[in-house]
Amino acid sequence: xxxxxxxxxxxxxxxxxxxxxxxxxxxxxxxxxxxxxxxxxxxxxxxxxxxxxxxxxxxxxxxxxxxxxxxxxxxxxxxxxxx
Numbered sequence: 001x002x003x004x005x006x007x008x009x010x011x012x013x014x015x016x017x018x019x020x021x022x023x024x025x026x027x028x029x030x031x032x033x034x035x036x037x038x039x040x041x042x043x044x045x046x047x048x049x050x051x052x053x054x055x056x057x058x059x060x061x062x063x064x065x066x067x068x069x070x071x072x073x074x075x076x077x078x079x080x081x082x083x
Contacts, residue, residue, distance in 0.1 A: 002074040004044055006037040009081050017078075030082060041076035 006017045014026040017037035024040075027033040054066045 003077065004041070004074045005077045005079055006041050007079045007081055008033050008037055034078070034080065037078045041078050044076045045073050047071045047073045 004019060006019055008030065009016060009018050009023075011018070011023055012026045014028050015030045015033035016023045016026050017033055017040070018024070024033070024036060027036060049071070052068050054068050055063060056066075057063050
């Protein structure tokens with residue numbers, strides 16, 4: 001099973017959550033970033049009967065298209081780098 005970790009970090013004069021090398025939008029407060037990360041992590045775990053198309057760009061600038069099964073959801077974690 002895939003694991004996704006959301007890390008709360010200071011970013012661009014505020015706070016954000018980060019997954020891998022990708023940052024969320026910047027939030028004014030730590031609490032707002034933590035809440036947004038918890039919500040995003042929770043949404044990632046919700047399974048359904050619908051497959052989803054995913055398009056993403058890799059580190060070399062190439063685009064990929066994949067299909068993700070709706071019932072194959074990752075395990076998620078939220079880590080607070082402040083603590």
